[in-house]
Amino acid sequence: MNAMLPFPDISPEIFTISIFGTEFALRWYALAYIVGILLGWRLVVAAARAPRLWRNDRPVMTPGQIEDLLFWVILGVILGGRLGYVLFYQFSYYVANPLRILQLWEGGMSFHGGAIGVILAAFFYTKRYKLNTLSVGDLVALGLAPGLFLGRIANFINAELWGRPTNLPWGVAFPTQAAQYCPEVTGVCARHPSQLYEALLEGLVLGGILIWMAWRRGAFKSEGLVMGTFLAGYGAARFAVEFVRQPDAQFVSDGNPLGLALQSGGYGLTMGQLLCLPMILIGAFFILRARRNP
Template identity: 45%
Template sequence: MNFPHIDPVIFSVGPLAVRWYGMMYLLGFLGGYFMMCHVVKLRNMPITKENISDLLFYAVLGVVLGGRFGYTLFYNTQYYLSHPLKILYVWEGGMSFHGGLIGVLIVLLVFCRMRHLDLLLLADVVVSAVPIGLFFGRIGNFINSELWGRVTDFPLGIVFPGGGPLPRHPSQLYEASLEGLLLFVLIYLLHRRGAARGVPAFCFLFLYGVFRFVIEFVRQPDEQLGFLWGGATMGQLLSAPMILFGLFGLIYLFRRNKT
């Protein structure tokens, strides 16, 4: 199957171009805002809409700055050291989820301290929205024809521009399905069933780490990195601590709530 021709620019007005990649981020943040408001109302949490809107503003900065600098640091350090201005060209792609996660975590820590809010409670709300952003972000990766998978004879294989003549796994769509849709459903069900404080947040870390680690087996490693220690990819190395941290967090909560 050949990659469908999708113009990365939705429309342009003079020198201003509205691109699908940016639109996906916008949809992700808007969807995340409404989801957080819904969860706060559903769980009757002591968090105001003003807190959510303020947090979203700072979270956007955390995602963009953390994601871009994370990609620069983890995936392509040498290139961006030689072309530092290219760090600002976010429309060309190149965002690290793990870097964005670190950025949002820093925002959460500072925000909770300044507003005197419970960190785990607010983290539970935030992780209900993250899969929405992940879903749209991975669709943006697909439209940009980036982060495609390894060569395959699987019927869903796609010949991507720049990916050579052989079909490859559409790993972006796999990630949109697992990290986006499935993870969203699972986290939302935890909220619907009144999961204890902190459980949705640690479940998110564990499940995202597992999904990403598995998908990396069919995702093409970044050309400038290739395979690293023990044949693992950078995505797997970054996801492993998430799995462990999420698992240990759930064990801690289970033991604490049991006593």
């Protein structure tokens, strides 16, 4: 049998309490959202309190305005993430069962949908209060990495969104029945821990680059540069991980074992890769625009 790592014995629920016969559980995934938002908020406030990071030593927002924007961002994450999952991944199912769209506790969130929700929320906020849209976008992009990192760690603890089967020594034997369904594998099936790949690339690496750009390279003085770097960086990281990430079950069939959403002649792209391409192109546009108009 190939070397592999056992799945850690961590319950998805941190604790459960019973109130009047009804059980309420705090899950790692919910805690990841809460802590990620709080860390991102504090990081953004720290940047707003450092005038030297900004053009003419004038931050685009005050800490009070950031707190006000935080509500809009949370709303954009929840609504955008849920609607994105419905539209991009399970459209026919939710058309047949529209009331289940509201059942958020059953899971089902799309990062790309959440990103669109955050972008729209920030856009309307800046127009309402007459703020520089690109500079606010830079500030919001800086605060996203902690949530991405913790969210992917929570995905790993939940034993969800795992990768394709692998014989590499760091392959993980996820315990769920779906993860262990590998017809081509004899015995225990080890899979790429793609959640941890994404936590490393999208959270630690990309977040570190954005912090370095803001504090060491004066990136906030070039409007759109931090936002463009985030969009292109996330898109590139997710596009690469998709090669080893197990696609959603609805895209997999006997004639399409790789779960490609767009294919021709046995080659193609997954839904995640299709959604990342516009992010990479838009991010590259804002990077070039910032470089040409410093």
